[in-house]
Amino acid sequence: MSAFQDKFDQAVWRVVAGIVPGTVMGYGEVARAAGFPRHARMVSRAMGRSAAPLPWYRVVRSNRTLAFTPGSEAWLRQKSLLESEGVQLKNGKVICAVQTDSVDLDRLLWGPAEE
DNA sequence: CCCTTGACTATCT
DNA sequence: GAGATAGCCAAGG
Numbered sequence A: 001m002s003a004f005q006d007k008f009d010q011a012v013w014r015v016v017a018g019i020v021p022g023t024v025m026g027y028g029e030v031a032r033a034a035g036f037p038r039h040a041r042m043v044s045r046a047m048g049r050s051a052a053p054l055p056w057y058r059v060v061r062s063n064r065t066l067a068f069t070p071g072s073e074a075w076l077r078q079k080s081l082l083e084s085e086g087v088q089l090k091n092g093k094v095i096c097a098v099q100t101d102s103v104d105l106d107r108l109l110w111g112p113a114e115e
Numbered sequence B: 001c002c003c004t005t006g007a008c009t010a011t012c013t
Numbered sequence C: 001g002a003g004a005t006a007g008c009c010a011a012g013g
Helices: A003-017 A027-034 A040-048 A073-085 A103-110
Strands: A023-026 A088-090 A093-096
Touching (some): A003 A027
16 A cells, blocks of 8 residues: 555644535645645545445535436435535535535544644 | 647637 | 646556
């Protein structure tokens, strides 16, 4: 396991786990909050490697659409989960989620952190 | 080592 | 607003 992967994984996990319920973040935002601005695509890989259950469904695309192909099982699953979190959707698009913009999240996650 | 893939994103047409 | 193109970067074959 690469050192890069190890650090990246943990950073991503912490960020995703710290997403406030009822809100969503983009892959790019998560990557940026984790300290890897260019690794939006690696976020998905990191989450897939997570042993602990992560609120992956709170991670959406930059345009606030769901992460998967519309109509697919995963897509429906994510939609249901988000709705149960209180996120309001419109035809598969998030219309009313608090925009964290990684500010409070950044402080929340990286304040007492090591390194 | 080369090539393809991907739960991405931004930009142009 | 939808489709194509180009960057992006690590992982896996």
